[in-house]
Amino acid sequence: MISLNVNGKSYKVDVSEDVPLLWVLRDHLKLTGTKYSCGIGECGSCTVHINGKAARSCTIPVGDVKGKKITTIEGLPESHPVKRAWIEEQVVQCGYCQPGVMMQVAALLSENRSPNPEKIIGAMDDVICRCGTYPRIKKGIRKAVQLTRKEGK
Amino acid sequence: MSRRSFLKITSLTIGISVTPFGYSLLNAAEKKDLAAFGPSVWYQVTSDNKVTIHIGQSEMGQGVLTSQSMIIADELEADWKKIQIKQGEALEGFKSPLFKAQVTVASQSMRGFYEPLRKAGAAGKAMLVKAAAETWKVPENECKAELGTVKHEKSGRSLTYGQLCEKAAKLELPQNPPLKKEEEFRYMGKPMPRVDVPEKVRGKAIYGLDINDGNVKELKGMLYAVIAKPPAYGAKPVSFAQAAAEKIKGVVKVLQIPMGIAVCATSTEAALKGRDALKVQWDKGKIPDMDDQYVEKTLLGDLDKPGPKVHEVGDVKKALAEVPKKLDATYYVPIVAHATMEPMNCTAWVQKDRCDVWASTQAQTGDHELATKISGLPPEKVFIHTTFLGCGLGRRTRPDRVPEAVTISKALEKPVKVMWTREDDLKYDWFRAPIAHRIQGGVDAQGQLIAWSHKGSSISITKSVNPAAELKGGIDWYNMWGLWMGPTEPLQWNTKIQYEIPNFYIEFNLSDLPIPVCPWRSVVVAQHAFAIESFMDELAHAAGKDPLEFRLQSLKNNKRASRVLETVAGMAGWGKPTPQGQGRGIAQAACFGSWVAHVADLSVDKSTGKIKVHKVYVAVDCGPVINPGPVVEQMESGTIMGLSTVLKEQVRFAKGGVATSNFDDYRIIRMSEVPEIEVQIVKSTDKIGGIGEPGVPPLAPAVANAVFNATGARIRRIPMTPEVVLAAMKTT
Numbered sequence: 097m098i099s100l101n102v103n104g105k106s107y108k109v110d111v112s113e114d115v116p117l118l119w120v121l122r123d124h125l126k127l128t129g130t131k132y133s134c135g136i137g138e139c140g141s142c143t144v145h146i147n148g149k150a151a152r153s154c155t156i157p158v159g160d161v162k163g164k165k166i167t168t169i170e171g172l173p174e175s176h177p178v179k180r181a182w183i184e185e186q187v188v189q190c191g192y193c194q195p196g197v198m199m200q201v202a203a204l205l206s207e208n209r210s211p212n213p214e215k216i217i218g219a220m221d222d223v224i225c226r227c228g229t230y231p232r233i234k235k236g237i238r239k240a241v242q243l244t245r246k247e248g249k
Numbered sequence: 250m251s252r253r254s255f256l257k258i259t260s261l262t263i264g265i266s267v268t269p270f271g272y273s274l275l276n277a278a279e280k281k282d283l284a285a286f287g288p289s290v291w292y293q294v295t296s297d298n299k300v301t302i303h304i305g306q307s308e309m310g311q312g313v314l315t316s317q318s319m320i321i322a323d324e325l326e327a328d329w330k331k332i333q334i335k336q337g338e339a340l341e342g343f344k345s346p347l348f349k350a351q352v353t354v355a356s357q358s359m360r361g362f363y364e365p366l367r368k369a370g371a372a373g374k375a376m377l378v379k380a381a382a383e384t385w386k387v388p389e390n391e392c393k394a395e396l397g398t399v400k401h402e403k404s405g406r407s408l409t410y411g412q413l414c415e416k417a418a419k420l421e422l423p424q425n426p427p428l429k430k431e432e433e434f435r436y437m438g439k440p441m442p443r444v445d446v447p448e449k450v451r452g453k454a455i456y457g458l459d460i461n462d463g464n465v466k467e468l469k470g471m472l473y474a475v476i477a478k479p480p481a482y483g484a485k486p487v488s489f490a491q492a493a494a495e496k497i498k499g500v501v502k503v504l505q506i507p508m509g510i511a512v513c514a515t516s517t518e519a520a521l522k523g524r525d526a527l528k529v530q531w532d533k534g535k536i537p538d539m540d541d542q543y544v545e546k547t548l549l550g551d552l553d554k555p556g557p558k559v560h561e562v563g564d565v566k567k568a569l570a571e572v573p574k575k576l577d578a579t580y581y582v583p584i585v586a587h588a589t590m591e592p593m594n595c596t597a598w599v600q601k602d603r604c605d606v607w608a609s610t611q612a613q614t615g616d617h618e619l620a621t622k623i624s625g626l627p628p629e630k631v632f633i634h635t636t637f638l639g640c641g642l643g644r645r646t647r648p649d650r651v652p653e654a655v656t657i658s659k660a661l662e663k664p665v666k667v668m669w670t671r672e673d674d675l676k677y678d679w680f681r682a683p684i685a686h687r688i689q690g691g692v693d694a695q696g697q698l699i700a701w702s703h704k705g706s707s708i709s710i711t712k713s714v715n716p717a718a719e720l721k722g723g724i725d726w727y728n729m730w731g732l733w734m735g736p737t738e739p740l741q742w743n744t745k746i747q748y749e750i751p752n753f754y755i756e757f758n759l760s761d762l763p764i765p766v767c768p769w770r771s772v773v774v775a776q777h778a779f780a781i782e783s784f785m786d787e788l789a790h791a792a793g794k795d796p797l798e799f800r801l802q803s804l805k806n807n808k809r810a811s812r813v814l815e816t817v818a819g820m821a822g823w824g825k826p827t828p829q830g831q832g833r834g835i836a837q838a839a840c841f842g843s844w845v846a847h848v849a850d851l852s853v854d855k856s857t858g859k860i861k862v863h864k865v866y867v868a869v870d871c872g873p874v875i876n877p878g879p880v881v882e883q884m885e886s887g888t889i890m891g892l893s894t895v896l897k898e899q900v901r902f903a904k905g906g907v908a909t910s911n912f913d914d915y916r917i918i919r920m921s922e923v924p925e926i927e928v929q930i931v932k933s934t935d936k937i938g939g940i941g942e943p944g945v946p947p948l949a950p951a952v953a954n955a956v957f958n959a960t961g962a963r964i965r966r967i968p969m970t971p972e973v974v975l976a977a978m979k980t981t
Contacts, residue, residue: 126463129452169452189310191449192639228889
C-alpha cells in the first residue's frame with residue numbers, strides 16, 4: 097500500500113512503487129483530468145504539481161511522491177486565475193493537452209507573477225498542443241496575470 | 250433537405266436522453282415526469298421550460314456543439330440560458346445529408362447541416378406558436394415567439410414553451426416552416442462562447458481514453474488491453490512468450506487476434522509490462538528493405554511511368570511546344586502523422602444482449618457497422634457512445650481500434666479498454682498521403698498562364714481501407730482533392746485547382762507501397778496546394794509578373810478566390826518593401842466550400858538555414874458565419890499545423906516499417922516557432938462552407954514562396970529543415 101496526498105485528500109493505493117504516477121491518478125484514483133499522451137515526458141499533457149512545482153506524472157514513479165503534496169487539474173481551484181482566464185480567452189480547442197498546459201502555467205505564475213515573453217516561451221516550449229492554441233495560451237497567460245494583479249493576490 | 254429525409258428524422262422523435270456517456274437510452278421526460286416535445290432528432294423541449302439539444306457531429310475543438318446548437322436555438326427562438334447541449338448518440342437521424350453516414354469529416358458540419366438544422370428549429374417554433382394560437386383561439390399571425398415564450402400582444406397573454414410543449418407535440422410537423430431573415434438572427438453570426446470550454450478547463454471533460462468504471466459505473470471489472478503489432482508491414486509473429494507475459498501481476502489473458510497479440514490486464518501498467526514481457530519475434534514482413542529512400546524513390550519513380558488520365562482540356566502538348574516561356578519542376582510532399590494528442594483507444598463491452606462502444610470517433614456509422622458485424626448482435630443492440638475527441642484530423646475515421654476492443658471484449662466476455670501508446674499511435678497511423686508532383690507549365694508572350702501538365706503519384710486512400718477496391722479508370726478521386734474533383738462530387742465543394750488554364754492535363758499514378766494513408770486535415774488538398782501554389786510562384790517569376798497579379802489574371806471569373814487574395818494582400822501591405830532580410834510569400838487554395846489565402850513574412854538565418862516566420866496573414870471566405878470565434882480559431886490552428894508540416898514533420902521508415910517512435914523523434918511545432926497570426930473573415934453571403942480544414946493548405950506554399958523571396962532558393966519539398974534550406978541556398 098502506498099499513501100498519497102492528492103488535492104488535499106489522503107489515498108491508499110495497492111500498486112508497486114515503480115508504477116508511473118500518471119496511471120495511479122487516472123486508473124486507480126479515477127482522476128482522469130491528467131492526460132496520457134507520450135509517456136516519455138516530452139509533451140506535458142500529464143503535468144501535475146508536486147509540492148507546488150510542475151512535474152511530468154508519466155515519468156515519475158509513484159514511490160517517489162509518497163508524502164508529497166500532489167495537485168492535479170481537478171485540485172486547481174475553479175477560482176484560480178488560470179482557469180478563469182482559460183475560459184475568458186477561449187484558449188482550448190480539443191482541450192486534451194490543456195490540463196497539463198494549465199498546470200504548467202499555474203506553476204510558472206506561482207514562481208513569477210508577471211513573466212516576460214522570454215520566460216513564458218522558456219516555460220511553455222516544453223508542451224505540445226496539436227491544435228496549435230499557442231497564441232491563445234499566450235493570451236490566456238496575459239489574462240491570468242491581469243486577473244491576479246487586479247485582485248491583488 | 251428533401252421532404253423524405255426530414256420526415257425520417259422527425260420519425261425518430263423524442264425521448265433520447267443520455268447519461269453522461271450515453272450508457273442507456275432512457276427517456277428523461279419519463280424519468281423526471283415531464284412532458285416533452287421533440288419534433289426532431291436534435292432537441293426536445295420539456296415542461297420545465299428547458300431545451301435539451303443533442304448534436305450528432307463529434308466535438309474535437311472545432312466548436313460544433315456550440316455552432317450547431319446556435320442554429321437550432323436561433324430558429325427555435327429558444328433562450329440560450331435554458332439550453333442544455335449534449336453530445337448525441339449514434340443515430341440514423343444524425344447521418345450527414347452529404348455523406349449518408351454519421352461522420353465528422355470534410356469540414357461539413359455547417360455546409361451539410363445548416364439548412365436541416367434551421368428547418369428543424371423553425372418547425373418547432375411554428376408548432377409552439379400554433380399550439381398557443383389554438384389555445385387562445387386567435388390567428389397564428391397575431392402570435393410571436395420570443396426567447397422561449399409565445400406572446401399574444403393584443404391581449405397581453407403569453408405562454409412558455411414548457412407550457413405549450415404537450416399541446417405542440419400533438420400537432421402535425423410543418424414541412425416548410427418559415428425561416429428567419431438574416432436581420433432577425435438572434436445568435437447566428439454573433440460571438441458565442443463555446444459550450445465545451447468550461448468542462449475542458451475544469452479537467453472534467455471525458456475523452457475516449459478517460460472512460461473507466463469511475464465515470465461509467467456499469468464498466469466495473471473493466472480490463473485494460475494493449476496490443477503487440479508487427480514492426481514491419483505484413484510481418485507475422487514467429488514466437489512470443491505468452492507464459493512470461495501471463496506471469497506478470499495483473500495480466501489476465503494474452504490473446505492472439507487478427508490485429509496482433511493483445512495483453513489484457515487489470516491495469517494499464519500491468520498490460521504494458523505484459524506486452525514488454527511477450528518478446529515477440531516477427532518475420533521480416535512484406536518489403537524488409539523499405540526505408541525513407543525506398544518510399545521516396547518509389548513515388549518519384551512513378552512520375553516517369555504512364556498513368557491514368559484524370560482531366561484534359563485544350564492541347565497541352567501543343568501549347569507547351571509553342572509558349573515562349575516554360576518551366577518544369579518536381580515537388581515532393583512526404584508522409585506526416587496525425588499525432589493527435591489523445592492516442593487511439595476504444596472501450597467496448599459485448600454482453601449477451603447488447604454491445605456498447607465508447608469511442609472518441611469521427612465515424613459513428615462505420616463503427617456501428619463494424620461493432621455489429623464483430624459482436625454478431627442485431628444492429629439495434631449495438632450502441633456507439635461518442636466522447637470528446639482529443640483532436641480528430643481525419644484519423645478517427647479509420648476502422649481499427651473499435652474492432653480491436655469489440656473483438657477482445659467479445660472473447661473475454663468483459664468490458665475492455667484498448668489503449669494505444671504514443672509509439673503505437675505513430676507506428677500504426679494511417680498517415681497523410683505523400684504526393685510527388687512533376688509539373689510543366691507555360692506562359693504566353695503577355696505573361697498569361699496558358700498551359701499546365703500535371704503528373705502526380707501517391708498512395709491510394711481508398712485501397713488503404715480496402716485493398717480489393719476497384720478504382721474506376723485506375724483513379725482514386727480521394728487522392729485528387731485540391732487538384733481535381735471526381736465526376737460524382739458536388740461542384741460546390743470546389744475542392745480543386747482554382748485557376749482557369751486553357752490547356753490543362755492531369756495524369757496520376759498510385760504507388761505500390763504497403764503504408765496505409767487516410768485523410769489528414771484537408772485530406773490531400775494541402776499536398777496538392779504546396780505544389781500548385783509553389784509552381785504558380787515560379788511561373789510568375791518566369792513571366793516577370795508580380796505573384797499576386799499573376800494569380801489574379803487567371804482568376805478573372807473566380808470572385809471568391811480573387812477576393813481572399815486581394816484581402817490578404819491588403820492586410821499585409823503586399824507590394825510594399827519588406828524589412829531588410831525578410832521575405833514574403835503569398836498563396837491561396839479552396840476546399841470544402843471555403844476559400845483561404847495566406848501571406849507569410851519570414852527571415853532565414855543564412856548560416857544555419859533556420860526559418861523564422863514572423864507574421865502570417867490569413868483571409869477566409871467561408872460564406873455566412875455562424876460563430877465567428879471558432880472561424881478565427883480554426884484559421885489560426887490550420888495555419889500553425891500547416892507551419893508544423895513545413896518546418897518539421899516527416900515520418901521515418903526503416904526495415905520495412907515505421908522508424909519514428911515518439912515525440913522525441915517526431916517533432917511538432919511548439920510555441921517559440923509560432924508567429925503572430927492575423928485573421929480576417931471576408932464578409933460573404935455566398936453558400937456556407939467549412940472551416941476545420943481550409944486553413945491548412947495555402948500556408949506551406951506561402952512559406953516556400955517567402956523563402957524564395959528571402960533567399961533566392963526554391964525549395965520544392967517539405968519539411969524545410971535547416972539542413973534542407975542550407976543545402977538549397979548553397980546550390981542557388
